[in-house]
Amino acid sequence: MLNKLLFCALVLSPFDLLANWSTFDTPELTEKSKAISTQVNALPEQHLADNRDQSRAANILINTFEQQQSHAKQLNQQLRQFRTSKDPNDWPAIEQTKLSLDSLSQNKAKLLTYVSVSINEQFTGFGPDGVRQLLLEAQVTEAIINYQLISQFRHLVRFTTDLKVSPFPLLVLIFKLSLIGILLSWWLKTAPKLIVSQLKNTKSKPLSGEPISHIIWRYLNKVQAPLAWFAALSIVINTLISLPGLDSINYLSVVINWSFAAAIIIRLITEFTSHHSHYNNQSEIVELRVSTVKRWVWTLMAAGIILKATEMSVYQGTIYTWVQTLILLVLLILLIKTLTNWRSVVFKQLSHSEEHPAYIDWAIKRQAVTLLAPIATLIGVYRLFSQRLFQELFNKLSKYQTFKHAIAYFFRVEVAKQSQADKQNANMVRIKGEDTFSYVKPGHEDSELIENYASAELNEIARYVLAPTPAMALIYSERGLGLTTLLKRVIYRANSENAIYISCPYGGYQPLVQQINTALGLAKNADETELLQLLRGTEKRFVFCIDDCQRIISPKVGGLIDLMKLSKLLRRGRNQHGVLLGVEQSAWRFVDRARGERLLFDKVVAMPRWNETQIAALLSSRIGMEGEHALSFAGLKLPKQWDEHELTEKQRAEQGFYRILWDYSDGNPSVALRFFRQSLHQDKSSGEVFVRIFKAPDAKELENMPKPMLAVLRAIVQLEVASAEELSACTQLGFAEVLNTLRYFQNRGFIELIDDKAKISSHWFRYITNTLHNQHLLVK
Numbered sequence: 001m002l003n004k005l006l007f008c009a010l011v012l013s014p015f016d017l018l019a020n021w022s023t024f025d026t027p028e029l030t031e032k033s034k035a036i037s038t039q040v041n042a043l044p045e046q047h048l049a050d051n052r053d054q055s056r057a058a059n060i061l062i063n064t065f066e067q068q069q070s071h072a073k074q075l076n077q078q079l080r081q082f083r084t085s086k087d088p089n090d091w092p093a094i095e096q097t098k099l100s101l102d103s104l105s106q107n108k109a110k111l112l113t114y115v116s117v118s119i120n121e122q123f124t125g126f127g128p129d130g131v132r133q134l135l136l137e138a139q140v141t142e143a144i145i146n147y148q149l150i151s152q153f154r155h156l157v158r159f160t161t162d163l164k165v166s167p168f169p170l171l172v173l174i175f176k177l178s179l180i181g182i183l184l185s186w187w188l189k190t191a192p193k194l195i196v197s198q199l200k201n202t203k204s205k206p207l208s209g210e211p212i213s214h215i216i217w218r219y220l221n222k223v224q225a226p227l228a229w230f231a232a233l234s235i236v237i238n239t240l241i242s243l244p245g246l247d248s249i250n251y252l253s254v255v256i257n258w259s260f261a262a263a264i265i266i267r268l269i270t271e272f273t274s275h276h277s278h279y280n281n282q283s284e285i286v287e288l289r290v291s292t293v294k295r296w297v298w299t300l301m302a303a304g305i306i307l308k309a310t311e312m313s314v315y316q317g318t319i320y321t322w323v324q325t326l327i328l329l330v331l332l333i334l335l336i337k338t339l340t341n342w343r344s345v346v347f348k349q350l351s352h353s354e355e356h357p358a359y360i361d362w363a364i365k366r367q368a369v370t371l372l373a374p375i376a377t378l379i380g381v382y383r384l385f386s387q388r389l390f391q392e393l394f395n396k397l398s399k400y401q402t403f404k405h406a407i408a409y410f411f412r413v414e415v416a417k418q419s420q421a422d423k424q425n426a427n428m429v430r431i432k433g434e435d436t437f438s439y440v441k442p443g444h445e446d447s448e449l450i451e452n453y454a455s456a457e458l459n460e461i462a463r464y465v466l467a468p469t470p471a472m473a474l475i476y477s478e479r480g481l482g483l484t485t486l487l488k489r490v491i492y493r494a495n496s497e498n499a500i501y502i503s504c505p506y507g508g509y510q511p512l513v514q515q516i517n518t519a520l521g522l523a524k525n526a527d528e529t530e531l532l533q534l535l536r537g538t539e540k541r542f543v544f545c546i547d548d549c550q551r552i553i554s555p556k557v558g559g560l561i562d563l564m565k566l567s568k569l570l571r572r573g574r575n576q577h578g579v580l581l582g583v584e585q586s587a588w589r590f591v592d593r594a595r596g597e598r599l600l601f602d603k604v605v606a607m608p609r610w611n612e613t614q615i616a617a618l619l620s621s622r623i624g625m626e627g628e629h630a631l632s633f634a635g636l637k638l639p640k641q642w643d644e645h646e647l648t649e650k651q652r653a654e655q656g657f658y659r660i661l662w663d664y665s666d667g668n669p670s671v672a673l674r675f676f677r678q679s680l681h682q683d684k685s686s687g688e689v690f691v692r693i694f695k696a697p698d699a700k701e702l703e704n705m706p707k708p709m710l711a712v713l714r715a716i717v718q719l720e721v722a723s724a725e726e727l728s729a730c731t732q733l734g735f736a737e738v739l740n741t742l743r744y745f746q747n748r749g750f751i752e753l754i755d756d757k758a759k760i761s762s763h764w765f766r767y768i769t770n771t772l773h774n775q776h777l778l779v780k
Contacts, residue, residue: 477607480670535573550587609667
């Protein structure tokens with residue numbers, strides 16, 4: 001420090017040294033300004049203030065007004081004297097008065113927010129006291145402007161003088177500005193190419209939805225140019241503001257910040273609305289939307305600049321409040337103008353809906369009334385935005401199956417209540433038996449294929465089984481999901497006469513081997529040695545798709561013997577044959593637990609449940625809307641849901657009923673088709689067939705059933721069809737007890753008997769599997 005002072009003494013004259021040394025002295029507040037500042041700081045926090053504190057603050061505020069006026073006059077007088085004398089020794093007093101005047105203005109702004117609302121409105125409103133305060137603040141502003149002009153001139157003169165001594169700061173400044181210009185130019189040339197390449201890269205990736213990285217690059221592509229200019233100018237201003245004499249550049253910083261923010265926001269909003277709007281194909285709406293966004297953003301930008309500049313100049317006093325009120329009035333006028341421009345568009349979109357709440361009907365009737373038209377349009381805008389908001393929220397939540405099942409369940413309950421009157425109608429009778437298949441057709445080889453179902457699983461299995469390598473894969477599913485159809489699709493994709501489909505017979509392992517022999521051209525009763533010789537000696541590659549392999553699996557000790565024998569037989573064929581086994585899910589769970597981590601198959605794939613869209617497509621493909629066996633959904637009272645706004649009444653009833661069937665069947669198309677057939681009712685007078693809500697079976701008896709009886713049901717589900725002897729072996733129950741249990745089940749319709757073997761009734765299949773799942777006896 002001493003060395004620096006000695007250097008200054010050598011370079012500068014004693015007078016110059018003293019003059020520069022005085023600039024390091026910080027001016028103090030005047031005694032009266034300091035006293036007011038002390039009183040303001042002594043006030044308690046505003047949320048702790050009582051009436052006495054607010055009264056004291058009001059008295060301090062009056063004193064502040066007087067001191068503001070006195071200090072403003074004193075500052076103007078000192079400035080006039082300084083212009084005449086130009087004596088540098090007078091400047092510290094001027095700075096003291098200016099600093100005191102700033103302190104008084106800040107304390108005034110604090111006190112106006114501290115006092116009661118009535119006093120605040122008295123001095124900031126449009127009454128006599130408000131006008132007096134406006135004139136006082138104008139006088140203060142005039143004094144501040146005069147000070148700034150002289151101060152800026154003094155700083156510039158000193159800066160020029162300093163440059164004569166050392167021009168190095170100017171050279172550094174020029175270097176910084178040049179570097180900023182070079183970087184800006186480089187970015188403006190490079191950024192478009194970089195962003196476009198990144199957009200192409202992210203777009204080329206096979207993703208189901210738009211990746212976050214692509215969204216970021218897409219928005220950056222729209223704002224990269226103004227963002228670059230904004231960053232460059234902000235750095236330039238921060239560089240220049242450190243120079244003496246350029247303090248007022250803060251006002252330019254406010255203009256740049258708000259202006260570029262407005263430009264960036266306009267581009268972002270335009271990109272967002274154009275990407276998510278449903279009306280991009282209507283040029284008049286697009287043009288109106290862009291003009292509205294620009295008008296509002298630029299107006300808000302101008303309001304922000306004016307308010308910020310006013311606050312920086314006179315703080316938040318009377319002028320600030322008047323300006324704020326004027327801006328609110330401008331925004332109100334702009335709102336009315338915007339609503340007028342959008343009125344026809346809003347009511348045109350509202351007309352697309354058939355039903356409206358009462359307040360929308362009121363708005364529609366008064367859309368042409370001059371004074372009420374803006375209010376009516378605002379109500380319409382609220383209605384459209386709330387509908388869109390709830391629809392987007394519903395669509396997001398609908399991605400979760402739990403939410404969709406909950407909605408469908410309450411939907412079904414509501415429909416059941418509203419359809420009670422139809423059930424009491426004597427003219428409506430339910431269609432039963434084989435007649436239902438005339439209206440809801442059964443599946444056959446030429447039925448319409450829902451190709452998007454299990455397409456991923458089909459491709460995965462085909463990669464293993466159809467490739468020219470030895471493979472043994474297994475695919476499992478719940479009964480009725482379409483496992484047989486998928487196996488036949490594998491056969492079709494193989495496109496070879498050596499691809500063989502075999503349905504495993506109920507007899508077990510030996511009948512299955514006989515079918516394989518027949519399919520390969522061997523004698524039916526040929527032994528395994530001949531079969532192995534054929535598989536090893538042939539140059540052909542066979543693909544075996546063996547369905548219903550649960551028939552060679554028994555849920556008991558040693559119940560996997562037949563499956564292991566089949567696996568061993570086909571693997572001993574050695575050549576590059578492919579094997580695909582289809583198994584019901586309940587039987588596979590037993591195999592999985594019994595085998596543990598020991599490898600048995602090269603690939604195991606689970607078939608998914610059908611989603612709502614797939615169930616709806618299947619059901620609609622099995623019915624007719626015209627002709628002798630046409631179905632009608634008329635009269636089906638279904639509540640409107642958020643994802644059905646653009647559907648007609650007929651489409652809404654049809655899709656809503658399919659949603660109920662999807663929920664009840666838990667994604668099982670066979671269960672959905674069965675209860676669809678139970679929903680057919682015919683009007684005896686007209687002969688027309690209507691769809692009404694079906695009656696689901698009551699599962700209370702199942703839920704309260706003893707565990708041994710539930711064990712018998714589980715064994716039947718796992719075996720598909722089972723004799724009493726097999727059930728006794730699987731459940732470790734006595735033969736007589738099993739017989740009694742089967743008789744009990746048959747009496748209540750839980751099972752059907754096929755050649756003295758029990759099979760779960762299709763009508764009760766879903767409730768039985770649900771009950772077993774809830775009792776932790778079965779995994780669905």
